[in-house]
Amino acid sequence: MRSHLLNDTTTEHYRRSVTEGVERVAAKLAATDRPFTGVTVDDLAPRIDAIDLDQPLRDTTAVLDELEDVYLRDAVYFHHPRYLAHLNCPVVIPAVLGEAVLSAVNSSLDTWDQSAGGTLIERKLIDWTATRIGLGPAADGVFTSGGTQSNLQALLLAREETKTDELTKLRVFASEVSHFSVQKSAKLLGLGPDAVVVVPVDHDKRMQTVALARELERCTEAGLIPMAVVATAGTTDFGSIDPLPEIAGLCEQYGAWMHVDAAYGCGLLASRKYRHRIDGIEHADSVTVDYHKSFFQPVSSSAVLVRDAATLRHATYHAEYLNPRRMVTERIPNQVDKSLQTTRRFDALKLWMTLRVMGADGIGALFDEVCDLAAEGWKLLAADPRFDVVVEPSLSTLVFRYVPAAVTDPAEIDRANLYARKALFASGDAVVAGTKVSGRHYLKFTLLNPETTTADITAVLDLIAGHAEQYLGESLDRAC
Numbered sequence: 001m002r003s004h005l006l007n008d009t010t011t012e013h014y015r016r017s018v019t020e021g022v023e024r025v026a027a028k029l030a031a032t033d034r035p036f037t038g039v040t041v042d043d044l045a046p047r048i049d050a051i052d053l054d055q056p057l058r059d060t061t062a063v064l065d066e067l068e069d070v071y072l073r074d075a076v077y078f079h080h081p082r083y084l085a086h087l088n089c090p091v092v093i094p095a096v097l098g099e100a101v102l103s104a105v106n107s108s109l110d111t112w113d114q115s116a117g118g119t120l121i122e123r124k125l126i127d128w129t130a131t132r133i134g135l136g137p138a139a140d141g142v143f144t145s146g147g148t149q150s151n152l153q154a155l156l157l158a159r160e161e162t163k164t165d166e167l168t169k170l171r172v173f174a175s176e177v178s179h180f181s182v183q184k185s186a187k188l189l190g191l192g193p194d195a196v197v198v199v200p201v202d203h204d205k206r207m208q209t210v211a212l213a214r215e216l217e218r219c220t221e222a223g224l225i226p227m228a229v230v231a232t233a234g235t236t237d238f239g240s241i242d243p244l245p246e247i248a249g250l251c252e253q254y255g256a257w258m259h260v261d262a263a264y265g266c267g268l269l270a271s272r273k274y275r276h277r278i279d280g281i282e283h284a285d286s287v288t289v290d291y292h293k294s295f296f297q298p299v300s301s302s303a304v305l306v307r308d309a310a311t312l313r314h315a316t317y318h319a320e321y322l323n324p325r326r327m328v329t330e331r332i333p334n335q336v337d338k339s340l341q342t343t344r345r346f347d348a349l350k351l352w353m354t355l356r357v358m359g360a361d362g363i364g365a366l367f368d369e370v371c372d373l374a375a376e377g378w379k380l381l382a383a384d385p386r387f388d389v390v391v392e393p394s395l396s397t398l399v400f401r402y403v404p405a406a407v408t409d410p411a412e413i414d415r416a417n418l419y420a421r422k423a424l425f426a427s428g429d430a431v432v433a434g435t436k437v438s439g440r441h442y443l444k445f446t447l448l449n450p451e452t453t454t455a456d457i458t459a460v461l462d463l464i465a466g467h468a469e470q471y472l473g474e475s476l477d478r479a480c
């Protein structure tokens with residue numbers, strides 16, 4: 001069994017095993033002609049159930065054959081140009097190389113004595129990101145497992161900065177289309193059930209600052225404490241960007257912490273063309289970025305950035321076995337002092353490899369392409385009488401629904417759109433997402449693949465219309 005431990009004597013086994021795995025995936029990617037096979041839970045579950053984990057196959061090739069059957073064949077492939085559903089990106093090769101290196105070396109970024117150079121690489125990438133945001137000389141931050149954790153940590157710092165223990169008095173303001181992790185965080189942070197004040201959005205799904213001002217005023221008059229405003233720079237559903245400069249002004253006026261959730265929109269930090277769309281982000285006290293959404297990085301790769309490094313002390317605990325207090329005076333950099341995690345992946349290496357090979361402009365150009373594609377897609381949808389399209393995109397999302405002229409019952413239109421999404425998924429020809437707008441069911445394209453073309457968009461819209469028409473035809477038959 002020792003032959004499976006990665007060390008100086010097993011490098012040949014390591015090389016062969018990993019190469020074999022890479023060859024399988026490469027062959028798979030080369031042969032994928034659809035984003036999905038349409039497999040169902042009922043098809044797949046028995047195949048996985050049948051495997052006895054106490055009966056190992058021992059042979060890597062046999063295990064890879066088995067993996068083909070239970071995973072690779074039927075996985076959902078984000079690199080395919082007709083995967084248009086959630087905020088998942090195709091990944092860039094330098095980042096995948098980084099992933100292979102980081103898991104083999106297996107540094108843990110909690111302390112210097114478990115990572116050495118890794119700690120400094122992570123710190124440099126944090127500084128790079130903070131500079132791109134414009135957070136100023138005292139900025140800092142740390143890599144996290146994802147936007148959810150970044151939002152939680154940012155709100156933890158905001159809570160502590162209020163210096164109150166009357167938790168039920170704290171209020172967090174976020175738009176009605178902000179990410180649900182704001183609500184989850186409020187709960188985890190022990191705030192009261194009414195802690196999150198939901199601010200309405202305008203026609204373009206951007207937070208209404210007049211309404212925000214009114215809510216902040218109401219809160220202050222009632223003796224409550226405006227703990228934080230969460231501005232979303234790229235909402236999950238629409239890609240809409242809240243008016244950051246106006247929100248910054250209100251945060252200043254009411255003494256609220258300004259958190260910008262740029263989990264999605266952070267790709268603009270690398271864009272030459274559209275960076276201005278997130279102007280105002282530099283006023284933030286904290287920012288969430290998900291490199292695994294718009295920097296074409298594999299999951300996980302994320303960070304939380306703060307304007308004032310000193311605020312990270314709210315996440316600091318010292319343990320004799322790990323990061324004793326004396327290390328601070330000895331100036332030993334222990335990233336665990338800034339993190340909610342302890343053992344932590346060296347995810348930063350993926351971004352490092354990406355920037356060193358492609359440069360930020362390379363990433364920005366890819367993100368610009370999907371933003372341009374969304375603008376083209378919007379024109380197509382707006383000109384197509386079969387569809388109703390919701391917001392002109394600020395990033396790369398399109399929300400629309402099939403609206404046949406002959407059908408007037410909105411509930412029937414809901415059912416047709418739900419059916420179309422399911423039927424498309426079952427066919428595997430394309431994968432799209434869905435959401436609700438004003439109580440009605442809509443479909444959604446999140447465009448993050450620069451390989452997707454307007455021809456793909458047209459083809460998928462035709463498929464959707466076809467499935468919806470089939471549903472409506474059949475439901476007409478049922479009614480007769």
Ligand SMILES: *Cc1c(COP(=O)(O)O)cnc(C)c1O
Nearest residue numbers: 146147148179236261263264290
């Ligand atoms: C995706 C997303 C999150 C959550 O990020 P995870 O990496 O999935 O945890 C938070 N906020 C917004 C706006 C998002 O789109």
